[in-house]
Amino acid sequence: MRDDSKNSPAQADAWRQLRSLTSARIALGHAGTSLPTSAQLDFQFAHAQARDAVHLPFDAAALSEQLQARQRETLTVRSSAADRHIYLQRPDLGRRLSADSVDHLREYASAHAEGFDLAVVVADGLSSLAVTRHSPAMLERIDEMARVEGWRVSPVVLVEQGRVAVADEVAELLKARMVVILIGERPGLSSPDSLGLYFTYAPRVGLNDAARNCISNVRLEGMSYAMAAHKLLYLMREACRRQLSGVNLKDEAHVPVLEAGEDTRPGNFLMGE
Numbered sequence: 001m002r003d004d005s006k007n008s009p010a011q012a013d014a015w016r017q018l019r020s021l022t023s024a025r026i027a028l029g030h031a032g033t034s035l036p037t038s039a040q041l042d043f044q045f046a047h048a049q050a051r052d053a054v055h056l057p058f059d060a061a062a063l064s065e066q067l068q069a070r071q072r073e074t075l076t077v078r079s080s081a082a083d084r085h086i087y088l089q090r091p092d093l094g095r096r097l098s099a100d101s102v103d104h105l106r107e108y109a110s111a112h113a114e115g116f117d118l119a120v121v122v123a124d125g126l127s128s129l130a131v132t133r134h135s136p137a138m139l140e141r142i143d144e145m146a147r148v149e150g151w152r153v154s155p156v157v158l159v160e161q162g163r164v165a166v167a168d169e170v171a172e173l174l175k176a177r178m179v180v181i182l183i184g185e186r187p188g189l190s191s192p193d194s195l196g197l198y199f200t201y202a203p204r205v206g207l208n209d210a211a212r213n214c215i216s217n218v219r220l221e222g223m224s225y226a227m228a229a230h231k232l233l234y235l236m237r238e239a240c241r242r243q244l245s246g247v248n249l250k251d252e253a254h255v256p257v258l259e260a261g262e263d264t265r266p267g268n269f270l271m272g273e
Contacts, residue, residue, distance in 0.1 A: 046189040046192075053126070064076055078101050079163070081093040081161040095163045097169050097170070108174070116176040117153070117177050119153075123167070124160060127193060129192055134193070134218055134219055134225070135195065138225055142180065145232070167179045168206075169205050178202075181198045182196075183198065191219065197215040199239070199245060200246070201240075215232060230253060234253035
């Protein structure tokens with residue numbers, strides 16, 4: 001078979017070695033004034049993955065079965081957005097529960113009048129793929145933290161067609177002191193499965209984003225489950241101590257680093273030191 005690679009018009013980029021350090025689209029090379037065919041095809045594939053992640057249906061029933069198999073109680077509800085088409089066009093409807101869902105949670109809350117320290121919500125958001133892949137592992141860590149702290153935790157409330165703010169209504173109905181929602185973030189061209197965690201103290205309907213703290217890009221190629229749990233625990237502890245969340249609560253969690261001498265590659269990798 002003849003090798004035509006030497007005759008290819010595509011030219012490699014001088015910074016190509018940096019591609020091993022990031023999933024960002026850098027050092028792609030060029031063919032004249034255009035991208036090489038392989039880079040263009042990779043871009044189109046990533047774009048298709050992002051679009052698929054937005055429209056992939058949320059299998060709440062399968063996730064509920066998976067959690068119940070781990071002895072974790074779940075409640076499944078819906079937002080006021082009747083379907084995916086409406087959800088994407090009307091973000092406001094994704095922020096509120098449907099009437100039937102409100103009744104369902106009120107009925108549950110009436111049987112648990114003591115309320116909860118922490119309400120846990122999972123919503124598809126803009127990537128049910130992220131929720132399916134990453135929420136079980138994050139929920140396990142959240143439950144472990146709550147047990148250590150002695151917090152009463154609500155069932156995992158699964159919200160179909162949900163936006164971030166729907167967690168406030170869920171928590172208010174369940175009489176929860178705090179709420180965390182695990183939700184699929186808007187897909188990027190290298191991250192169709194990015195999970196976001198949004199935390200609110202004293203949640204209630206009508207709060208805006210300034211009242212919430214966000215931990216973003218939770219996935220295998222982004223922030224690890226352990227680091228996300230570490231940051232979340234710091235925020236929850238500080239929120240309980242200071243009785244607030246959002247812009248007035250900064251993430252100052254201590255991040256463990258390598259001690260001097262443990263890193264065998266000191267210096268700036270860009271400088272080749």
